[in-house]
Amino acid sequence: MTQGIKISLKKDVKDVGVEECAIDTRYSSPKIVSNDSVITGRSGISNPVYSGYNLGSVEYTFPDNPSAGTYTLVTFKHGLGQTPNPIAYVYNYQFPTFRILPMDINFAYDPLQYMYCYATPTEFKIDYVRGNNILFPSPVDVTGYHYKFKFYIFANEGG
């Protein structure tokens, strides 16, 4: 017999499948593991300001006249020992709502479309790739653009 805990949603727990449970410990749920305990270092081209470690949020303002290249907007070592699953939302002060990174690729001149949130076995990063070739049309001047990021880092449940 499998041991564990099962809690149903407003119904007799004997009668429901996993879909109607608050928890069913036969299954794993995505665990958010980003918090201050895993942030061990940070860097950025203009010192991104962290605003609430425990919620995993970061603000970033572009410097004057950024040139072509890859800009790391957010980075830290997660210390999890394997590659986790990152998801980031971005708040654009020019268009004040939250959207998942990356943005729509049809908006060729929106710098958001070239921001990437990713994880490696050791680090979590949000990069912005700025260029001027066919993949990266002549970008708008992002001087002073200000973004706020919220990121979720989920433990890898596989493997």
Place this chain on the structure above:
Amino acid sequence: MIGMKCSQRGVNVRDCPDYRLTFSSYFPTLKLHMVEDVMITDTSVTQTICTHNLGYIPAFWVFTDRMYPVDMGLGHYRLSSPGTSQYLAVDNNNLIWRSGAGAGSLGVRVHIFALDITKPYRSDSEKSSISDKKGGTDEYGIQVIKNSPPLQDKDYSLNSKNRYPLIHEVGQAVNESAVVVKHNLGYAPMYFVWAKVHADGRYQSISMSSGAVATANELTLRYTIADPGVSSYIIFNDPIMS
């Protein structure tokens, strides 16, 4: 109302907001039906990536190891980009890769959840305000071990040291291209959106896909899809920003 709830470690369960709960019988959580790492060796052809056999359209995430249009190399996992999510689609039994992409290989990490995104659900939200107030103790909590001895986070079915996204609402919009969902949470919540926007009738993630931008604020979730069709969304009790 009879039920059970457990707060995160260090938070008083009596007065904490919903998003500080590890679980509550008011809210379902995402349960992982399967997680698989798959290497697609030829992205130019249609193929089944994994078979879930749930018999309904499940919520899913796919993380990829390439940074389309920038290849940052193996070992970099990110949520599937606009360039890849249009090829990843789910039906009642399978997650497939559609043809149409250029030839190449792609590593994908698939998450299939035991949650039917075509079946609406709305919780009776208790405390949707935002608060970081402490008041509990770090000395107590709950842990349910899945693999013993527990060595990593994945070895726990439940652990109150972690946060788990609690589902506020699962909804569906039919024959709508400009969808507006009033969530009444008072904060911009974590969300995901899937839709049938392809002739094959399968669901794909549209949260960041071409022509289907989704946005959220403290009042609503809004998104558009190219043609009036069928879409499903999940809104979580989790503030993107406080």
